[in-house]
Amino acid sequence: MIAFNDLRKVYVMGEERVAALDGVSLEIARGEYVAVVGPSGSGKSSLMNILGGLDRPTSGTYAFAGEDVGSFDDDQLAEFRRRRIGFVFQSFQLLPRLTALQNVELPMIYAGVAPGERRGRASAMLDRVGLGARMGHRPTQLSGGQQQRVAIARALANAPDLLLADEPTGALDTHTGQEVLALFRELNAEGLTLVVVTHDPDVAGEARRQVAFRDGHITHDERRAAP
Amino acid sequence: MRPIELVRFAAGAIVAHPMRSVLTSLGVVIGVAAVVMMTSIGMGAQQRVTSAIASLGSNLIIVQPSAARLGGGGGFLSQGAGSGISLRDGDVEAIRKQVEGVVAVAPIVRSQAQVVAEGANWSTRVEGVTPDYMIARDLGLTSGRMFDEREARQGRKVAIIGQTVAANLFGTGDPVGQRIRVRTVPFEVIGVLASKGQSSFGQDQDDVIMAPLQAVRSRLVGRRLRGDTVMNIYVKAEDGDILDRVQEDVTNVLREQHRIRPGEDDDFGTQNMASILQASQAAVATFTVLLAAVAAVSLLVGGVGIMNIMLVAVTERTREIGLRMAVGAKRNDILIQFALEAVALSLVGGLIGLAIGVAGALGMARLGSWPAAIPAWAGPLALGFSILVGLVFGAYPSWRAARLDPIEALRRE
Numbered sequence: 001m002i003a004f005n006d007l008r009k010v011y012v013m014g015e016e017r018v019a020a021l022d023g024v025s026l027e028i029a030r031g032e033y034v035a036v037v038g039p040s041g042s043g044k045s046s047l048m049n050i051l052g053g054l055d056r057p058t059s060g061t062y063a064f065a066g067e068d069v070g071s072f073d074d075d076q077l078a079e080f081r082r083r084r085i086g087f088v089f090q091s092f093q094l095l096p097r098l099t100a101l102q103n104v105e106l107p108m109i110y111a112g113v114a115p116g117e118r119r120g121r122a123s124a125m126l127d128r129v130g131l132g133a134r135m136g137h138r139p140t141q142l143s144g145g146q147q148q149r150v151a152i153a154r155a156l157a158n159a160p161d162l163l164l165a166d167e168p169t170g171a172l173d174t175h176t177g178q179e180v181l182a183l184f185r186e187l188n189a190e191g192l193t194l195v196v197v198t199h200d201p202d203v204a205g206e207a208r209r210q211v212a213f214r215d216g217h218i219t220h221d222e223r224r225a226a227p
Numbered sequence: 228m229r230p231i232e233l234v235r236f237a238a239g240a241i242v243a244h245p246m247r248s249v250l251t252s253l254g255v256v257i258g259v260a261a262v263v264m265m266t267s268i269g270m271g272a273q274q275r276v277t278s279a280i281a282s283l284g285s286n287l288i289i290v291q292p293s294a295a296r297l298g299g300g301g302g303f304l305s306q307g308a309g310s311g312i313s314l315r316d317g318d319v320e321a322i323r324k325q326v327e328g329v330v331a332v333a334p335i336v337r338s339q340a341q342v343v344a345e346g347a348n349w350s351t352r353v354e355g356v357t358p359d360y361m362i363a364r365d366l367g368l369t370s371g372r373m374f375d376e377r378e379a380r381q382g383r384k385v386a387i388i389g390q391t392v393a394a395n396l397f398g399t400g401d402p403v404g405q406r407i408r409v410r411t412v413p414f415e416v417i418g419v420l421a422s423k424g425q426s427s428f429g430q431d432q433d434d435v436i437m438a439p440l441q442a443v444r445s446r447l448v449g450r451r452l453r454g455d456t457v458m459n460i461y462v463k464a465e466d467g468d469i470l471d472r473v474q475e476d477v478t479n480v481l482r483e484q485h486r487i488r489p490g491e492d493d494d495f496g497t498q499n500m501a502s503i504l505q506a507s508q509a510a511v512a513t514f515t516v517l518l519a520a521v522a523a524v525s526l527l528v529g530g531v532g533i534m535n536i537m538l539v540a541v542t543e544r545t546r547e548i549g550l551r552m553a554v555g556a557k558r559n560d561i562l563i564q565f566a567l568e569a570v571a572l573s574l575v576g577g578l579i580g581l582a583i584g585v586a587g588a589l590g591m592a593r594l595g596s597w598p599a600a601i602p603a604w605a606g607p608l609a610l611g612f613s614i615l616v617g618l619v620f621g622a623y624p625s626w627r628a629a630r631l632d633p634i635e636a637l638r639r640e
Binding site: 054055078079082083089110111112114157 | 546549550555
């Protein structure tokens with residue numbers, strides 16, 4: 001489903017040119033559960049930004065389900081993110097003024113889903129992540145684990161092809177982190193493609209494929225059998 | 228996405244910080260209120276000037292005994308107070324015979340006199356006129372009758388009195404048929420004038436007694452005037468279109484009457500009411516525009532206030548903007564959301580300002596016995612302007628929001 005070919009991302013910092021990604025080629029099939037690991041500055045964040053359609057590669061191609069995402073303009077990228085990608089961030093990124101339900105509705109608003117249907121889908125999604133009883137709560141009234149589950153419900157709102165998580169348990173304690181990972185496992189079992197960027201070996205261990213980055217290159221790409 | 232959702236986003240952001248929103252739109256509130264009040268005052272002044280001049284009579288030319296310039300010296304306000312005494316009965320006759328398109332030629336002499344009736348006494352203006360004067364000045368009677376041409380010629384001692392005089396001499400009783408003494412001369416009241424409204428240029432137009440020209444001239448002002456002198460001549464044209472032509476003809480006829488050689492100055496002056504009206508209206512209009520312009524400056528300041536707060540809001544909500552972009556908002560969606568927020572702030576301010584402005588204009592009209600003249604376009608204009616202010620001053624902050632890089636925005640603390 002996803003194909004990177006000789007992807008490069010170069011940042012110009014003053015006089016210096018820094019290659020965050022230096023010729024990365026990678027394929028990810030539908031239904032895979034991939035962990036992207038590596039130290040800070042290895043290029044994994046750049047990869048994730050390009051993968052999620054938040055940034056464009058300097059050179060190389062990025063194909064997603066046959067579409068040449070690398071050549072999209074801003075509006076096409078926005079639509080790509082809306083239809084294809086669900087983001088889960090370390091810091092949850094919930095809008096504090098909105099209730100859990102309204103946060104989950106947000107992506108559907110941009111997708112033009114009618115209010116009635118939107119509400120129904122959002123509450124079903126919150127039920128799915130086990131927060132059916134907390135729909136009217138605001139983020140500040142929820143625990144970290146609950147907030148992250150709201151964020152996952154939001155990421156799933158437009159039925160994406162890919163769930164992209166950046167350190168999803170980084171702000172959670174071990175127990176709630178485990179809950180989130182269990183949820184990921186279920187979602188993957190239902191056929192959702194997941195890419196998780198992480199430092200944490202435990203989180204990476206959940207995935208069936210590990211891709212390691214160092215200095216903008218892939219150093220390691222290992223699949224293992226289902227647990 | 229559905230446009231209504233953008234409106235909801237904007238409304239939600241405004242409601243989230245009620246106090247800040249109120250303070251932000253305060254500048255526009257004051258600006259719009261000031262513009263509405265100032266235009267209303269201007270329009271009120273214009274109406275007042277117009278009605279004051281119109282109350283002298285329409286399509287009117289006033290001939291004065293000496294040349295007086297509009298706006299200089301006493302101007303037309305002090306007709307009859309001219310230095311030279313140059314108008315005569317002959318001039319009146321000449322105008323009547325020689326100038327075409329004239330419906331009334333009304334000579335007048337004035338005097339101030341003490342009037343006594345049944346023990347009550349009152350000091351008032353006494354005007355010696357002819358029946359034409361009623362036509363020239365568009366005067367009417369509430370009771371009794373005007374004296375006719377014959378009575379005028381004979382100088383009969385009959386009088387028409389104004390409402391103020393009637394009230395002061397007779398209270399609520401009917402003055403018609405009563406006798407009054409003007410200084411020492413007895414007159415019979417035969418009519419009461421319809422009210423001409425309270426003040427025009429501060430003068431009570433109902434505080435007057437009218438009597439035949441001959442009677443007033445010989446009995447009341449005789450010693451100071453030659454027997455055929457008049458103080459002013461009112462010439463009323465058939466309609467406003469020929470007023471300029473009539474004014475010119477009157478001037479020519481009088482120059483001939485007075486044997487003024489070509490090149491010499493007139494020894495009289497003519498005032499065209501239409502041109503005076505135009506000039507004063509233009510002056511008041513300029514004044515109004517000036518007031519409104521000053522008020523508009525505060526609207527501008529209000530706009531700057533909105534821009535300031537919107538810039539703060541964009542900085543504060545950088546992460547929100549990044550998140551919205553991540554879940555699929557296009558740059559235009561963000562741009563429109565913030566622009567709508569600015570417009571909504573400004574528009575709400577405009578609405579409140581309009582209400583305050585209208586209330587203020589009505590209040591001031593009441594305090595200053597001023598006609599309340601809130602122009603019908605004040606509402607649409609105020610709202611249009613506040614929308615414009617919101618758009619103009621919301622444009623830059625919205626553009627900044629829409630240009631944010633989603634990656635940077637999400638990373639911002």
